[in-house]
Amino acid sequence: xxxxxxxIEKAKALAEFCIQCAEDKKAEDPVLxxxxxxxxxxxxxxxxxxxxxxxxxxxxxxxxxxxxEVHQIRVISGEEGNPGGWVLLxxxxxxxxxxxxxxxxxxxxxxxxxxK
Numbered sequence: 001x002x003x004x005x006x007x008i009e010k011a012k013a014l015a016e017f018c019i020q021c022a023e024d025k026k027a028e029d030p031v032l033x034x035x036x037x038x039x040x041x042x043x044x045x046x047x048x049x050x051x052x053x054x055x056x057x058x059x060x061x062x063x064x065x066x067x068x069e070v071h072q073i074r075v076i077s078g079e080e081g082n083p084g085g086w087v088l089l090x091x092x093x094x095x096x097x098x099x100x101x102x103x104x105x106x107x108x109x110x111x112x113x114x115x116k
Contacts, residue, residue, distance in 0.1 A: 011093035015044035
């Protein structure tokens with residue numbers, strides 16, 4: 001059985017991998033946020049900005065494919081298309097939020113959850 005510390009370290013490694021994947025596809029301002037242990041949502045959020053609708057979809061597809069190939073983890077929940085300029089990829093302990101600039105500015109998740 002995996003200890004709590006090992007689980008958190010694996011989640012951090014996955015989140016950092018998602019950041020690298022986003023950077024590889026030219027996402028803007030990728031951010032890693034460590035969530036409080038009491039959040040019950042996940043261990044980490046990854047936020048990144050796409051510069052257009054096609055870029056948003058390309059980012060989502062790239063991250064999902066790379067995580068599946070390298071970490072053998074499939075997205076638990078994701079949104080097809082980009083309803084409202086925001087795509088969410090849920091990898092259980094890591095949730096990736098990909099947004100268009102106006103959506104990221106509007107919701108300011110960094111402020112809500114506290115930037116790492």
